[in-house]
Amino acid sequence: MKVRDISLLGHALLGLLQQHPSSGYDLRKIFALTPVGSFSDSPGAIYPALHRLEEGGFIRGRLEETSGLRRRKMFRLTPAGVAALKKWLAKPVHRDEVVRSMDELMLRFAFMDVVIGEAASIQFLNTLERELKLYVPTLREYLGSQRANLPISGRLALESGIRGYEAQLQWAKSARAAYEQAGKGGTS
């Protein structure tokens, strides 16, 4: 049970297992059938990742005996797993992640409010918004300065990226509004 880093897939598994204790097969189906990130549902990715998490002491699997079904190993988080999940979710949004791994940021957000609270989610949205407001203009500047040097498709591809970030920015605003709205009538 030595200290191990947890991969992105590992963190996704922690997040899902926090929602429901599940078997490897359950998790594979989630990746195969629902739009949770873009993880492979191949057994060669998921079972080894679960074993690493278990070896690291973050989850614990036990064989289900209750029903007369096939043997299924149900995994659930240990306290160390909950702590690792919280640590991942609580990481401040860094500029670099906005540029290079928006996917991971959105995955974190998807698990966030349940695990570390709405206040953290709102804080996350604020930081994301701030970083996007800083980043988009630098992309626009680059596009402006290179307009003459780029082939049409290169320019358009860059446009596409910029529009994607702008959509994220709009989304962040509306998501924050949704929390404020819910906050008025919601529980706590």
Place this chain on the structure above:
Amino acid sequence: MKVRDISLLGHALLGLLQQHPSSGYDLRKIFALTPVGSFSDSPGAIYPALHRLEEGGFIRGRLEETSGLRRRKMFRLTPAGVAALKKWLAKPVHRDEVVRSMDELMLRFAFMDVVIGEAASIQFLNTLERELKLYVPTLREYLGSQRANLPISGRLALESGIRGYEAQLQWAKSARAAYEQAGKGGTS
């Protein structure tokens, strides 16, 4: 010089080398300083990738002697490299790529018109548009059916994904318009 598959990074390098013959260091700087995909600029990724491409016969490096500078190995595409690049760019847009690797699709698009022509780019945009028009409603349906089961942040994260795809769809339309506009006055 045996047959090798080319990784995404490898294809990106082929695309960039087709624009200008470059050294490994040049390419690293492109990844470090410009918004071309989200590739690492680490030497441990780029130099081995260049060596694999060279070993596969797709590029050819030669030491620069002309100027009194440090030794730089300048790489350029071989005919096999051009063929491999064209093959990658000409692949039809598959549904699965829209779902799991939009990044790669946009990278391909960025190199496309110069290497295989505007007609191919327009065709690409049409197919992309069609696939997005099919995919977005399935995401909306999923969101509708799961609305009650998802935590707020889960629902919002899914919203973010949907908005991203919608932005892509809008972009594809405007990009097509840009080609049609350019076509009227442009060369050929």
Place this chain on the structure above:
DNA sequence: CGATACATGTAAGAAGTTACATGATTGT
């Protein structure tokens, strides 16, 4: 009784990350 879905795994290989290593050239 054969096909399909359930359920878990391993082995080989490819490719990326991090960190280290080396050396030339330029600027101060």
Place this chain on the structure above:
DNA sequence: ACAATCATGTAACTTCTTACATGTATCG
């Protein structure tokens, strides 16, 4: 002289992909 930048590389490690392997339960 010394630091910074230019320029290329390797080694160890981690993780993912692809393909194979195994066996059970259910359905028609």
